[in-house]
Amino acid sequence: MKYYNVKTDGGNIAVDDTILVKDIEALAGSKILEGFVPLFSAEAVTRLEEKGYKISGKTHVGEFGLDLLGEFSYYAEKETDLKGAAAELVKSGEVKAALGVDLNGATRRAAAVSNVSFLKPTYGTVSRYGVISCAASGEQIGVYADGAKAIKEIMETIAGHDDKDGTSLKNDSYDYSIGDVSGKKVAIIKELLSAADEKTQEKIKAFADNLKKNGVTVEEISFDVFDVVNTAWQILMTAETCNNVSRYDGVKFGYRAKEYKNIDELYVNSRTEGFNFLTKAVILYGSDVLSKGRYEDCYDKSLKVRRVIKEKFDELMNSYDAILTPVCSKASYESYEISDAFAKVFEESKFTALANLIGIPALSTCGVQLMGKHFSEATLLSLAYSAEKEGK
Amino acid sequence: MNYELVIGLETHVELDTNSKIFCSCGGHSSPKEANDCVCPACSGMPGMLPVMNKRVVELAVTAGLMLNCEISRYTTFDKKNYYYPDLPCAYQITQLNHPICTNGLVSLKTSGGARDIRIKQIHMEEDAGKLVHGGKYSYVDFNRTSVPLIEIVTQPDFRSAEEVVTYLNKLKSMFRSGGISECEEGAMRCDVNISVRPEGSEKFGVRTEIKNMSSFEAIEKAIRYEAQRHIDAIEFETEELVQETRRFDDASGKTFAMRNKETEADYRYFPDANLMPIVIDDEWLEEIKANKPEAVDEKAEDYRLAGISDKEIDMLISNHKISKLLDDVVEKGARAKDAAAWILTDCAGILRKDGKSLNDLTITAEKLYAIIKMVDSGDINRNAGKKILIAVVENDVDPAEFCKENGLDKKFDSSQIETVIEKVIAENTQAVTDYKNGKVKALQALFGACMKELKGAGDPAVIKSLLEAKL
Ligand SMILES: [Zn+2]
Numbered sequence: 100m101k102y103y104n105v106k107t108d109g110g111n112i113a114v115d116d117t118i119l120v121k122d123i124e125a126l127a128g129s130k131i132l133e134g135f136v137p138l139f140s141a142e143a144v145t146r147l148e149e150k151g152y153k154i155s156g157k158t159h160v161g162e163f164g165l166d167l168l169g170e171f172s173y174y175a176e177k178e179t180d181l182k183g184a185a186a187e188l189v190k191s192g193e194v195k196a197a198l199g200v201d202l203n204g205a206t207r208r209a210a211a212v213s214n215v216s217f218l219k220p221t222y223g224t225v226s227r228y229g230v231i232s233c234a235a236s237g238e239q240i241g242v243y244a245d246g247a248k249a250i251k252e253i254m255e256t257i258a259g260h261d262d263k264d265g266t267s268l269k270n271d272s273y274d275y276s277i278g279d280v281s282g283k284k285v286a287i288i289k290e291l292l293s294a295a296d297e298k299t300q301e302k303i304k305a306f307a308d309n310l311k312k313n314g315v316t317v318e319e320i321s322f323d324v325f326d327v328v329n330t331a332w333q334i335l336m337t338a339e340t341c342n343n344v345s346r347y348d349g350v351k352f353g354y355r356a357k358e359y360k361n362i363d364e365l366y367v368n369s370r371t372e373g374f375n376f377l378t379k380a381v382i383l384y385g386s387d388v389l390s391k392g393r394y395e396d397c398y399d400k401s402l403k404v405r406r407v408i409k410e411k412f413d414e415l416m417n418s419y420d421a422i423l424t425p426v427c428s429k430a431s432y433e434s435y436e437i438s439d440a441f442a443k444v445f446e447e448s449k450f451t452a453l454a455n456l457i458g459i460p461a462l463s464t465c466g467v468q469l470m471g472k473h474f475s476e477a478t479l480l481s482l483a484y485s486a487e488k489e490g491k
Numbered sequence: 492m493n494y495e496l497v498i499g500l501e502t503h504v505e506l507d508t509n510s511k512i513f514c515s516c517g518g519h520s521s522p523k524e525a526n527d528c529v530c531p532a533c534s535g536m537p538g539m540l541p542v543m544n545k546r547v548v549e550l551a552v553t554a555g556l557m558l559n560c561e562i563s564r565y566t567t568f569d570k571k572n573y574y575y576p577d578l579p580c581a582y583q584i585t586q587l588n589h590p591i592c593t594n595g596l597v598s599l600k601t602s603g604g605a606r607d608i609r610i611k612q613i614h615m616e617e618d619a620g621k622l623v624h625g626g627k628y629s630y631v632d633f634n635r636t637s638v639p640l641i642e643i644v645t646q647p648d649f650r651s652a653e654e655v656v657t658y659l660n661k662l663k664s665m666f667r668s669g670g671i672s673e674c675e676e677g678a679m680r681c682d683v684n685i686s687v688r689p690e691g692s693e694k695f696g697v698r699t700e701i702k703n704m705s706s707f708e709a710i711e712k713a714i715r716y717e718a719q720r721h722i723d724a725i726e727f728e729t730e731e732l733v734q735e736t737r738r739f740d741d742a743s744g745k746t747f748a749m750r751n752k753e754t755e756a757d758y759r760y761f762p763d764a765n766l767m768p769i770v771i772d773d774e775w776l777e778e779i780k781a782n783k784p785e786a787v788d789e790k791a792e793d794y795r796l797a798g799i800s801d802k803e804i805d806m807l808i809s810n811h812k813i814s815k816l817l818d819d820v821v822e823k824g825a826r827a828k829d830a831a832a833w834i835l836t837d838c839a840g841i842l843r844k845d846g847k848s849l850n851d852l853t854i855t856a857e858k859l860y861a862i863i864k865m866v867d868s869g870d871i872n873r874n875a876g877k878k879i880l881i882a883v884v885e886n887d888v889d890p891a892e893f894c895k896e897n898g899l900d901k902k903f904d905s906s907q908i909e910t911v912i913e914k915v916i917a918e919n920t921q922a923v924t925d926y927k928n929g930k931v932k933a934l935q936a937l938f939g940a941c942m943k944e945l946k947g948a949g950d951p952a953v954i955k956s957l958l959e960a961k962l
Contacts, residue, residue, distance in 0.1 A: 125538075127537075132537075137537075228538065232540075232765075235763075235765045236764035263540060264542075265541060265543060265766050265767055266540075266764070266765060345580070345581035346579060351534060389572075389760075390759055391759075398761055
């Protein structure tokens with residue numbers, strides 16, 4: 100049962116507990132959902148099952164996927180060391196691949212720490228139907244697997260239009276083909292490189308060298324937007340999360356406090372006991388940025404930043420095929436207290452927030468990260484594949 | 492001093508769609524038992540995403556066209572946050588920044604003359620569920636959750652309770668005839684914003700809002716009470732007026748404070764990222780316009796000019812389906828007055844016998860017109876037409892085929908008719924004697940016997956004149 104909340108027999112695809120599988124309890128790592136059994140499966144899960152894959156179970160995640168890589172959850176209160184569950188299962192070879200929801204980079208960080216790959220695809224290419232949603236405008240289902248080829252296979256199955264998701268794009272399929280990369284141009288972002296530790300910098304350099312061996316040009320450039328990008332995404336993400344988890348109120352399903360005298364106490368006690376410290380911090384932050392008098396300077400401004408950054412990034416991508424960055428500041432995980440979690444996650448998501456803010460694809464591979472313009476998954480997978488080969 | 496009332500209205504109307512606004516559960520008229528009409532989406536379960544019901548957009552645009560609004564070509568949804576057990580997601584999906592219709596105008600005929608009421612905006616939103624209180628517990632019923640609503644917001648242009656009621660009646664009849672809403676009990680709910688000011692003053696007084704009233708009678712009473720309360724407060728300093736939300740208690744006929752500006756909730760509105768902006772292009776707008784029923788007043792006038800009685804006009808205006816059938820038949824070439832009689836008298840009569848109403852009428856304009864045409868052209872008489880109509884209404888047969896199969900289209904020349912008349916006269920000597928002795932009624936009996944022999948076919952006028960001549 101290690102790494103699983105619920106395990107089934109003989110499956111080959113693990114599914115993060117933030118994604119629904121029919122008739123299997125879904126907690127999203129939170130006590131507030133205790134006992135919640137969904138009536139339907141996520142579209143991505145259904146598509147995999149229709150292709151003959153079998154779900155191996157529901158893997159541990161940090162509460163609502165908000166932490167660094169799954170260290171703070173309801174399951175963790177019972178067992179320790181559960182972080183990076185899906186990534187670890189892929190690494191061990193127990194499953195072929197896993198599905199995860201990339202909300203604030205936790206999936207990409209987990210893949211980096213476990214030394215497997217995770218692709219957060221272009222927003223709108225994989226249906227979000229069946230995701231225990233936090234931030235609708237930037238979260239995406241992605242794939243953990245060992246290498247680019249395995250990711251390609253799963254993406255071809257799960258991507259494509261779904262009527263049940265109003266944000267799903269119209270195309271029925273997308274390009275994930277792995278091909279020649281000679282002549283491609285990749286930019287290392289100076290500002291993010293210098294924010295990472297030495298070991299991570301070495302990984303980036305090694306990865307860049309492997310790309311060069313395949314005829315890729317790698318340049319170091321300055322693109323100093325990542326603090327603004329991160330602040331904007333944390334504002335949008337916390338606001339949307341605050342709103343989306345407000346439905347967990349103890350009235351309809353999930354956890355309800357034992358003690359309450361009236362409806363207000365039912366709400367307050369259920370939510371106080373049901374959410375962990377980090378979720379509460381996110382709720383407070385999110386409700387603050389939406390409040391009267393703060394909205395224009397916080398939420399509305401972040402929407403503007405989203406538009407401007409998208410234009411700037413597209414412009415940059417006229418000269419490059421992808422950017423190469425760290426996934427997190429340190430090559431290995433160091434434990435910390437949950438009371439520091441909000442600040443810690445804020446700090447680390449500087450490396451990942453761009454993909455969530457503007458909906459571009461991001462691939463965490465070999466402990467580094469590639470990001471490209473919308474629908475550039477084939478390029479990212481091809482680059483990763485060429486470097487993986489050299490690294491072996 | 493004389494005071495002037497200043498009133499603005501927010502009216503919520505439940506739309507008559509087959510399904511809810513963001514899921515496929517049945518619309519407002521479907522449910523029977525509590526929580527019959529609920530799915531994971533409208534009960535707030537995680538994993539479900541809202542999917543826009545196109546029909547809601549079309550009905551909202553139709554309402555906007557009827558109220559002379561500008562139609563937004565780009566319209567978006569926002570989330571309004573508050574906790575209440577009947578609101579399963581703890582937010583309501585509504586429209587704040589880009590409502591679907593803006594800047595409309597409604598003309599009212601009141602005892603004080605014509606009045607124009609400006610419409611500020613119409614927006615789409617989802618309804619909340621209901622709480623049922625019983626014993627120790629309260630229960631939640633989500634049947635009404637996510638039923639589509641439009642909210643029509645006026646400018647503060649009303650000057651009396653009478654104007655408000657006239658406006659509401661006008662909306663009701665427009666929305667009924669437009670197929671937008673039947674506006675049944677509780678399906679039309681109003682919030683009334685009210686203030687008073689000295690006559691001639693430009694400055695608005697302190698405004699209070701009376702929430703959630705559905706009977707027009709209650710609305711009228713509430714306005715009168717609240718206006719007097721404001722005037723008393725100003726005139727006699729009975730109390731200090733504050734901007735606040737109040738509720739009307741029907742039993743006592745009074746309003747009571749619910750919450751004031753300071754304690755009012757911050758709804759933390761923000762855009763709903765799950766719903767893409769809706770773009771209404773020319774093609775779609777033209778399609779909606781083409782399907783829009785004419786404005787009620789215009790339509791009633793057209794019917795009146797066509798010789799349809801006031802009683803019939805009322806029946807037509809309040810039933811969009813039936814008036815559309817009439818219009819379609821008229822468009823094919825029938826006279827409006829005749830068509831109205833066929834539908835409202837004959838069809839209604841046939842249905843009534845089966846315990847049904849005009850709402851159950853399924854006859855197509857094509858078939859009804861086929862019958863009317865056969866009668867008008869003299870191919871068959873009206874009795875035969877009625878026989879065909881019964882068969883069509885009850886069993887949806889083909890009018891021409893039915894006519895042929897039952898020999899209703901038989902034409903008789905004068906000599907054939909004369910033979911029948913002679914036979915009838917020979918067989919009904921008593922009636923003939925009675926007629927000759929001056930009993931006019933006896934002629935009717937003889938005529939009836941002739942018609943029976945002719946199986947209802949043949950021109951009644953010709954038969955009658957030939958019969959009289961023979962006698
Ligand atoms: Zn539903």
